[in-house]
Amino acid sequence: MSSEFRSRAKLVALLAGATLGATASLCPRSASAAVVPGPTAMAAEPVSPLTQEWIGLELTPLSLALTGAPCCRPGASLSPVQAGPGGSIRLLRHRWEHAYVIPIEAGLYFGTTGSGTHFLHVETEGGLIVPGTNRCLELGVGAGAGILGMTYARDCDGTCVLGGAGGLLSLVARVLFIDGPHLTAGASARVVLPLNHARGEYLGHIMGWGDMLLAAVEVGLGR
DSSP states (O other): OOHHHHHHHHHHHHHHHHHHHHHHHHSOOOOSOOEEOSSSOEEOOOOOOOOBEEEEEEEEEEEEEOSOOOTTOTTOOOOSEEEOOEEEEEEOOEEOSSEEEEEEEEEEEEEOSTTOEEEEEEEEEEEEEOTTTTTOEEEEEEEEEEEEEEEEESOSSSOEEEEEEEEEEEEEEEEEEEEOSSEEEEEEEEEEEESOOOOEESSSEEEEEOOEEEEEEEEEEEO
């Protein structure tokens, strides 16, 4: 097992552990009926969480490269942390008691600090709503197509990038801070894994495979 793979696995494990550890303090209180104080205490109606989302927006202002610059290339440098504008729109997410599915999600991201990163994607996502977290922690997998290009040099008849073009997978951890009857809001981390690096000109000249982690804040509207 290569040291690069071990580092990548350790980073993903740390991310998952931090997400799980923060869940207990970040999750909203249980939606069970509250007791109204008074001479004749009565149970208030429980608040139903959002089940059918019509539209959701994810803003992605930050990325983390999980791949280093290739060895021994003069002037090669890949900024590990980058910031820039980006976002995704998702449609018709449905949430059951312990599972969810997003039929379609599409978006783009442009890292404008450091060496630069470009990412476009269209995916279908599904996963688990983790039991015991009051339905506010989701762990999922996305599958679809996209282009990821992370710049590390500028002498490849244009821009040299790591990434991939074509099929991709993504691993998602999502924490909801608000889970109301018509609104959800939260934050997520998505590990982007291109399935092939498709050497050629795709938002830069792709010279090798690479992956990244994309951070997001989000809001969803529905019923």
